[in-house]
Amino acid sequence: MPDSTQRTPRPRPALLRTPFWAQIVLALVLGVALGLVARMGEVDWLTTTLQTVGDVFIGLLKAVVPPLVFVAIVVSIANLRQVANAARLAAQTLLWFMITSLIAVAIGITLGLLTNPGSAADVAPADASYEGSTGSWLDFITGLVPANFLGISSSESGISFSVLQIVVVALAVGAAALKAGDKAEPFLGIMRSLLAVIQQVLWWIIRLAPLGTLGLIGAAVASYGWDLLGPLAVFTIDVYVGCAIVLFGVYPLLAKLHGLSPAKYFSGAWPAIQLAFVSRSSVGTMPLTQRVTVRNLGVPEEYASFAVPFGATTKMDGCAAIYPALAAITVAQIFGIELGIQDYLLIAFVSVIGSAATAGLTGAVVMLTLTLSTLGLPVEGVALLLAIDPILDMIRTATNVAGQALVPTIVAKREGILDQARYDAPRGDVIGEDPLEASAAQAA
Numbered sequence: 001m002p003d004s005t006q007r008t009p010r011p012r013p014a015l016l017r018t019p020f021w022a023q024i025v026l027a028l029v030l031g032v033a034l035g036l037v038a039r040m041g042e043v044d045w046l047t048t049t050l051q052t053v054g055d056v057f058i059g060l061l062k063a064v065v066p067p068l069v070f071v072a073i074v075v076s077i078a079n080l081r082q083v084a085n086a087a088r089l090a091a092q093t094l095l096w097f098m099i100t101s102l103i104a105v106a107i108g109i110t111l112g113l114l115t116n117p118g119s120a121a122d123v124a125p126a127d128a129s130y131e132g133s134t135g136s137w138l139d140f141i142t143g144l145v146p147a148n149f150l151g152i153s154s155s156e157s158g159i160s161f162s163v164l165q166i167v168v169v170a171l172a173v174g175a176a177a178l179k180a181g182d183k184a185e186p187f188l189g190i191m192r193s194l195l196a197v198i199q200q201v202l203w204w205i206i207r208l209a210p211l212g213t214l215g216l217i218g219a220a221v222a223s224y225g226w227d228l229l230g231p232l233a234v235f236t237i238d239v240y241v242g243c244a245i246v247l248f249g250v251y252p253l254l255a256k257l258h259g260l261s262p263a264k265y266f267s268g269a270w271p272a273i274q275l276a277f278v279s280r281s282s283v284g285t286m287p288l289t290q291r292v293t294v295r296n297l298g299v300p301e302e303y304a305s306f307a308v309p310f311g312a313t314t315k316m317d318g319c320a321a322i323y324p325a326l327a328a329i330t331v332a333q334i335f336g337i338e339l340g341i342q343d344y345l346l347i348a349f350v351s352v353i354g355s356a357a358t359a360g361l362t363g364a365v366v367m368l369t370l371t372l373s374t375l376g377l378p379v380e381g382v383a384l385l386l387a388i389d390p391i392l393d394m395i396r397t398a399t400n401v402a403g404q405a406l407v408p409t410i411v412a413k414r415e416g417i418l419d420q421a422r423y424d425a426p427r428g429d430v431i432g433e434d435p436l437e438a439s440a441a442q443a444a
Contacts, residue, residue, distance in 0.1 A: 023209075023210040024209065024210055024213055024274050024275075024278060026210070027209075027210040027211070027213035027214040027217070027278075028213055028214075028217055028278075030214055030218075031050070031213060031214040031215070031216070031217030031218035031221070032217055032218070032221055034046060034050060034214070034218040034222075035050065035217065035218040035219065035220065035221025035222040036221055036222075038050065038218065038221075038222035039221060039222045039223075046222070047219065047222040047223065049215075050214070050215045050218035050219040050222060051215065051219040051222075051223070052215070053211060053212065053214065053215025053216075053218075053219075054212060054215030054216035054218075054219050055215075056212075056215075057205075057208060057209070057211065057212025057215060057216070057279070058212070058216070058279070058280070058281070060205045060208070061202075061205060061279055061281050061283075061284035062281075062284070064198060064201060064202050064205070064284075065281075065283050065284065066166055067194070067198055068195075068198050068199075068202065068283065068286070068287070069166045069167060069170065069283060069286075069309065069312075069313065070166050070169065070170045070173075071170075071191050071194050071195045071198060072170075072195060072286065072305070072309040073167060073170035073171060073174055073309050073310070074170050074173050074174040074177065074188075074191050075174075075188070075191050075192055075195050075305060076174070076305040076306035076309050076310070077170075077171065077174030077175060077177070077178060077306065078174060078177050078178060078184075078188050078191070079301075079302045079305050079306060080178070080302070080306055081178065085415070088415070089303055089306075089307075089411060089415060090306070092411045092414065092415065093306075093307050093310065093311075093407060093408065093411050096407045096410055096411060097311065097314065097315050097403075097407060098352050100246075100250070100254070100315075100317055100403055100406075100407065101315075101316075101317055101320070101321045101351055101352045102321075102348060102351075102352060103246070103250055104242075104246050104250070104317035104318075104321035104322050104351075104399075105321040105322065105324075105325050105347065105348045105351040105352070106348070107242050107245055107246060107250075107322060108238075108242050108321060108322035108323070108324075108325030108326045109325045109329070109344050109347060109348070111238045111241060111242050111326060112238065112325060112326045112328075112329035112330070113329070115234055115237075115238055116234075116333060117232070117234040117235035117238050117326060117329065117330045117333070118235075118329060118330040118331065118332060118333020118334040119333050167313050199287050202284075202287050203287065205284075206275065206287075206288060209275055209278060209279065212278060212279065213278040216278060216280075216390075217278070220390055220391060232330075232384075232385070232388060235326060235327075235330045235385070236388060236391065236392065238326050239322065239323055239326055239392045239395065239396070240392075240395050242322040242326065243318050243322055243395045243396060243398070243399040244395070246317055246318075246322065246399055246403075247273075247398065247399050247402050251265070251402055251403065251406050252265065252266070254406065254410060255406065255409070255410070258410050258413045258414065259413065260409065260410075260413060260423065261423075261424065264423055264424060265297065265406065265409065267296070267427045268292055268296030268297045268405075268423070268427060269289075269292055269293075269296070269297065269401075269402060269405040269406070270292075271288060271292055272285055272288045272289040272291075272292050272401050272402075272405060273398050273401055273402050273405075274398070275288055275401075276289075276397045276398045276400065276401035276402075277394045277395065277397065277398040278394065279397070280390070280393045280394055280397045281397065282312045282313075282315075282316070282397055282400045282401055282404065283312050283313065285312075285397075285401050286308060286309060286312040289308050289312065289401055289404055289405055290304050290305065290308040290309070292405060293307075293308055293405050293408055293409065295422070296422070296423075296427060297405065297408075297409045297418075297422075297423055298409075298412070298418050298419030298420060298421070298422035298423035299408045299409055299412045299417075299418060299419075300412065300417050300419070303408065303411075303412060303417065304408055307407065307408035307411070308404060308405070308408060311403070311404035311407060311408070312401075312404055315400065315403050315404045315407065316400050317399050317400060317403045318395065318396030318397060318398070318399030318400045319393075319396045319397070319400055320351055321351040321352075322396070322399070323368070323392065323396055324347065324350070324351060324368050324371040325347050325348075325351065325371075327368050327371070327372075327381075327385055328343075328347055328371050328372060328375055328377060330381075330385070331372060331377050331378065331381030331384070331385075332375075332377055334381065334384065335377070335378050335381065337377060339375070343375055346374060346375060347371060347375065350371050350374050351371070368382055368385070369382055409423075
């Protein structure tokens with residue numbers, strides 16, 4: 001008797017049959033074209049429309065961040081019970097996060113010393129005026145303690161939250177659930193169901209990424225053009241070159257040294273990398289990162305469900321290593337401050353230890369102000385770099401997410417738990433399938 005619960009897959013619309021990468025590329029091209037039209041023709045309504053479309057997409061991603069981070073980390077910690085040598089895997093993951101961060105910050109410092117981006121910057125210290133919040137080690141430590149259950153607060157500008165505080169609460173709740181044992185199973189069952197629902201909602205949002213890309217890229221071209229990139233051209237190029245070296249040099253080399261095909265790594269992780277480029281959110285990309293890490297790269301789901309959410313909130317080679325190193329050197333040169341060996345060592349230390357302060361959201365202002373204040377550099381330098389931050393944040397976030405997929409793959413390979421056949425298999429379109437249907441099919 002046929003199983004009445006089985007459903008015949010419905011054919012997808014023609015647009016959804018188009019590969020996701022092609023949709024993104026088309027949106028990029030169209031966004032640039034519309035941005036140029038809006039800029040050269042001074043079409044204000046078009047600029048406003050593009051900005052609105054981009055803001056709505058980012059707003060949708062941010063809306064699901066608090067519940068997603070909390071539930072994903074609680075479930076991932078609970079899933080560690082199913083993984084042999086869980087403590088060893090966690091330690092190895094953290095170790096490789098630190099190793100790759102050190103490599104990334106070394107590349108950033110080297111590029112800064114070779115190119116002197118601050119000396120070439122056509123801006124004056126008098127142009128700097130920064131009134132935003134600044135980061136410090138004391139703020140970072142006190143910021144770990146939430147004022148309420150999820151660290152959510154409200155102000156005149158709306159509801160805000162600290163991803164770092166959510167991570168701390170989730171770690172505590174997840175550890176408590178592990179300690180409670182079988183008594184916590186009903187609670188964990190609810191958490192797993194809630195995670196499935198949140199991921200489904202986020203998957204619908206990810207389907208809108210081409211529209212978000214069009215708006216974000218178009219608004220950036222219309223608003224910035226070359227006027228703001230020109231004075232900081234060397235700094236901008238350095239950030240892109242540094243991230244490209246890590247993304248297309250260091251990561252493939254690490255994969256190769258562990259007996260893994262770099263081409264297979266890129267083809268497997270690319271859907272998440274390209275979404276990160278346009279969304280500028282590691283946390284917003286996290287479900288797709290975890291999906292490609294399991295389905296394409298062969299990392300066991302029980303381990304990936306811990307390593308990827310953990311990496312999405314702490315693993316920031318682009319935002320917390322390359323960028324603050326180059327930014328600190330640039331600001332110091334603009335203000336005529338000479339840095340010594342101890343300063344460069346301090347930059348490396350801050351990048352490795354303080355990367356959790358970036359918290360996986362768009363932008364890296366917190367990490368930048370933390371680095372500048374720790375070095376004793378003028379925090380006003382943030383204002384000189386903030387205008388071009390959206391342009392830089394795209395490549396930074398893509399680099400972040402690429403590392404968040406690579407490290408679990410390397411650790412799984414080293415520990416002998418990587419599904420090598422899945423890693424080497426031909427790639428499918430992981431975007432085109434419904435995540436719940438695909439999970440059910442995989443279980444069957």
